[in-house]
Amino acid sequence: MEDLLNLKDLANLKFSIKMKQIQSSKAVNTIQEYYFSKKLNEINELKNKGINVINLGIGNPDLPPPQQVMKALSSFALEEDVHGYQTYKGIFELRDAFAKWYKKYFNVKINPENEILPLMGSKAGIMHISLAFLDKDDEVLIPNPAYPAYASVAKIIGAKPVSYNLKEENNWLPDLQELSKTNLSKVKIMWVNYPNMPTGKKANKTLFKELIDFGIENNILICNDNPYSFILNEDYLSILSTENAFETAIELNSLSKSHNIAGWRMGAVFGNEKYINAIQKIQSNMISGMFLPVQKATIEALKIDDTWYKNLNNIYKERRKLVWKILDKLNCEYSKSSSGMFVWAKVPNKYKDGYELSDYLLEKHRIFITPGGIFGSEGNRFIRISLCTDTTTFNTVLNKIC
Numbered sequence: 014m015e016d017l018l019n020l021k022d023l024a025n026l027k028f029s030i031k032m033k034q035i036q037s038s039k040a041v042n043t044i045q046e047y048y049f050s051k052k053l054n055e056i057n058e059l060k061n062k063g064i065n066v067i068n069l070g071i072g073n074p075d076l077p078p079p080q081q082v083m084k085a086l087s088s089f090a091l092e093e094d095v096h097g098y099q100t101y102k103g104i105f106e107l108r109d110a111f112a113k114w115y116k117k118y119f120n121v122k123i124n125p126e127n128e129i130l131p132l133m134g135s136k137a138g139i140m141h142i143s144l145a146f147l148d149k150d151d152e153v154l155i156p157n158p159a160y161p162a163y164a165s166v167a168k169i170i171g172a173k174p175v176s177y178n179l180k181e182e183n184n185w186l187p188d189l190q191e192l193s194k195t196n197l198s199k200v201k202i203m204w205v206n207y208p209n210m211p212t213g214k215k216a217n218k219t220l221f222k223e224l225i226d227f228g229i230e231n232n233i234l235i236c237n238d239n240p241y242s243f244i245l246n247e248d249y250l251s252i253l254s255t256e257n258a259f260e261t262a263i264e265l266n267s268l269s270k271s272h273n274i275a276g277w278r279m280g281a282v283f284g285n286e287k288y289i290n291a292i293q294k295i296q297s298n299m300i301s302g303m304f305l306p307v308q309k310a311t312i313e314a315l316k317i318d319d320t321w322y323k324n325l326n327n328i329y330k331e332r333r334k335l336v337w338k339i340l341d342k343l344n345c346e347y348s349k350s351s352s353g354m355f356v357w358a359k360v361p362n363k364y365k366d367g368y369e370l371s372d373y374l375l376e377k378h379r380i381f382i383t384p385g386g387i388f389g390s391e392g393n394r395f396i397r398i399s400l401c402t403d404t405t406t407f408n409t410v411l412n413k414i415c
């Protein structure tokens with residue numbers, strides 16, 4: 014049996030020596046596999062060895078969507094004539110529901126005919142927007158720290174990501190005066206993301222006004238990525254509510270976190286018709302519409318009463334209290350007024366950086382938390398804990414680290 018196996022291995026080896034390797038594109042070499050994709054594999058490998066890891070890293074909502082929304086999805090899915098390709102820009106009723114949602118919560122008037130494009134999640138939107146506005150060698154302003162997709166997509170396209178720092182001492186806000194002194198002639202897009210991930214910094218009207226002025230003055234498309242607008246944030250704010258915003262800004266939003274439907278892949282981009290048309294042109298070449306029951310059930314989600322958001326946030330508030338306790342035990346510093354689905358905390362000086370604390374917790378206690386450095390160098394001294402875990406688990410973590 015052993016000999017047989019060896020012969021087989023030898024045959025495979027010969028085959029692999031002979032096999033020619035097709036080179037992947039240059040774009041592939043400009044990026045790395047998504048951090049969480051790699052980390053989840055590592056955690057799964059440990060699991061296969063019988064080692065259970067408590068994962069406090071990822072912002073994947075663990076709570077169910079609203080009951081009526083799940084029911085709507087399943088009953089629409091049982092209809093016979095809903096399974097075909099769909100229109101490229103979503104059914105009108107969905108765009109109309111998005112427009113009403115923006116009016117109700119953000120006081121922004123959006124024309125459902127031409128100022129909204131439903132997307133398969135805002136992550137897809139980041140790609141479509143970048144393809145719609147960036148040419149090779151164009152520059153893109155990207156916050157440091159930031160959601161990694163902004164820079165990866167720019168690199169895939171051959172555009173040049175240019176970091177601008179969000180510093181703790183500047184309260185995680187951009188220094189637009191400093192940025193104005195730099196050469197911005199090649200910059201086409203500036204990514205902003207408030208409420209901010211990973212820092213939890215909330216949006217404010219002054220910041221949005223300054224960003225709009227900056228965009229107009231420098232002829233830059235300001236893209237605000239706003240998926241955390243409803244999470245631990247009572248002051249719903251859209252950059253599009255700022256005067257003249259439609260001239261120079263667009264906004265992404267998503268139901269992944271606001272309605273716990275991250276797996277449905279439902280988001281939208283809002284803005285001036287000419288910008289939406291360009292993004293739509295790209296998207297129409299990439300997807301063939303979205304599953305109709307998902308579109309129809311999303312309409313139910315968008316109509317949901319305010320109490321949904323309040324109840325959801327009450328759960329997150331309870332969890333956050335436990336996370337604060339965990340962070341106190343670890344001697345980390347954090348703000349109690351942050352928004353979003355994570356707590357961002359500074360590690361004590363005895364650790365070289367957030368990676369070291371993250372590694373220590375994984376090795377010693379089998380707890381995974383995200384090192385802040387994966388979001389950029391300004392996050393090096395930080396860690397990020399996700400609130401997508403129940404209180405029992407947070408209590409377990411608390412007991413483990415005591």
Ligand SMILES: Cc1ncc(COP(=O)(O)O)c(C=O)c1O
Pocket residue numbers: 072133134135136137160206210238240266267268269275279280
């Ligand atoms: C800042 C930010 N933007 C976009 C996304 C992607 O969200 P979606 O599920 O809508 O693609 C995430 C998800 O974690 C995020 O943190």
